[in-house]
Amino acid sequence: MFIFTLTGLKTDATAIRLSSEVSVGRLHPREVDRVKPPQPPGGLGLPVEESGTRILSSGSSFEEARKEAWDRCLLVITALRLLKAGGVGLGLYGVAYTVGQPETAYPLYPAFRLSRSASVGWASRSGFAVSRDDGKRLRILYRGLLKGDTGSMLALRRFDMAYQRDFLEDRLIDLWVALESLFGTPSEVQELRYKFAMRIAHFIGSNPVDREDIFQGMKDAYLRRSKVVHGVGSQADIRKAARDTEDALRRSLCKAVSEGKPPDPDYLDRLAAQGFPMRSHK
Numbered sequence: 001m002f003i004f005t006l007t008g009l010k011t012d013a014t015a016i017r018l019s020s021e022v023s024v025g026r027l028h029p030r031e032v033d034r035v036k037p038p039q040p041p042g043g044l045g046l047p048v049e050e051s052g053t054r055i056l057s058s059g060s061s062f063e064e065a066r067k068e069a070w071d072r073c074l075l076v077i078t079a080l081r082l083l084k085a086g087g088v089g090l091g092l093y094g095v096a097y098t099v100g101q102p103e104t105a106y107p108l109y110p111a112f113r114l115s116r117s118a119s120v121g122w123a124s125r126s127g128f129a130v131s132r133d134d135g136k137r138l139r140i141l142y143r144g145l146l147k148g149d150t151g152s153m154l155a156l157r158r159f160d161m162a163y164q165r166d167f168l169e170d171r172l173i174d175l176w177v178a179l180e181s182l183f184g185t186p187s188e189v190q191e192l193r194y195k196f197a198m199r200i201a202h203f204i205g206s207n208p209v210d211r212e213d214i215f216q217g218m219k220d221a222y223l224r225r226s227k228v229v230h231g232v233g234s235q236a237d238i239r240k241a242a243r244d245t246e247d248a249l250r251r252s253l254c255k256a257v258s259e260g261k262p263p264d265p266d267y268l269d270r271l272a273a274q275g276f277p278m279r280s281h282k
Contacts, residue, residue: 001056002069003027003035005049005091006077013132018142021056024076024130035095049091066096072146078160079141082254085246086128089163144257151262152253154181159249168238169228175245176225182252185265193222199268204251217244 006024015023027035027050036048053076059065073090080088130138145156155178162174183199184192197218205211224241227233256262 001054002066002073002094002096003031003052003054004069004073004094005035005052006080007049007089007091008087008128009049009051009080010129011051011131013130013135015054016130016132016135016138018076018079018139019146022053022072022076022142024051024053024080024138026050027052035093048093052091062096069096075142075145078156079138079145080128080130081160081163082141082250082257083130083134083138084128085250087163088128140258141254144260147260149257149260149262152182152256154178155249155253155256155262159253162246168235168242169233172221172225172228172238172242172245175242175249176222178249179245179252182249182256182263183265183268193219193226195265195269196222198272199263199265200248200252202268202271203263204248204255214248218248221245221248 005027009024011024011026013025014028015025017023031052031054032048032050035052053073055069055072057065057069057072059068077089158174158178158181162171162178165171165174179196179200180192183196183203197215200218201211201215205214221241221244224233224237225245228238252263
């Protein structure tokens, strides 16, 4: 059994089960004690988060089992981030133990050389609450990520990378790189602003008004993104563009992961030309 603490996660649920091997929730006091490392003299050690993910791993060796558990932990973090906005990331400590025979807790730094995508950067400033009612949707997202659809991998990686950025400009660019990988085609060099906004609106918009709002918001956000690349733009404009872009990217990735298929730009172009709403194209 592996336990990884999660920072920023607030929940009253003790175990939201994502699969037969993985659950996420509030840790039992005994689990917190297992994770807590020896305190230095004076008791000035870093606090241990009280929420985390529990992962059963069956690797043939401890290192293999730990790598498998680590990979699944990262998927849990991504699924939580897709579920809703807010700061959630990897905590400082983890522990591995055999039931009835606890081993010494080990700190994740520097043992795992923590990947940047698992840290929280700017996101650590905001809370992240999950309830048992979120369990069904969270399971769908986790299992979709577990399948490893290669068509969405770059977008998911840049979505996660945006969470560790300290500067809004860097965050906005990461989010747009993710959207471009979902909705762009290699041959396109012109009219990207219009095409991306139109495709995104048709992919996630639920009705004509929603699609129009998304379309206008994405055109504006893409313009802000272009200005950021050239060092132009106010913090207020960048903040709004980053917020709108993150929301559109989260909705797009949720749909792609849940359906098991990334957006088809050509299909979305045909829908726009015909004036039809988006349907599932699994």
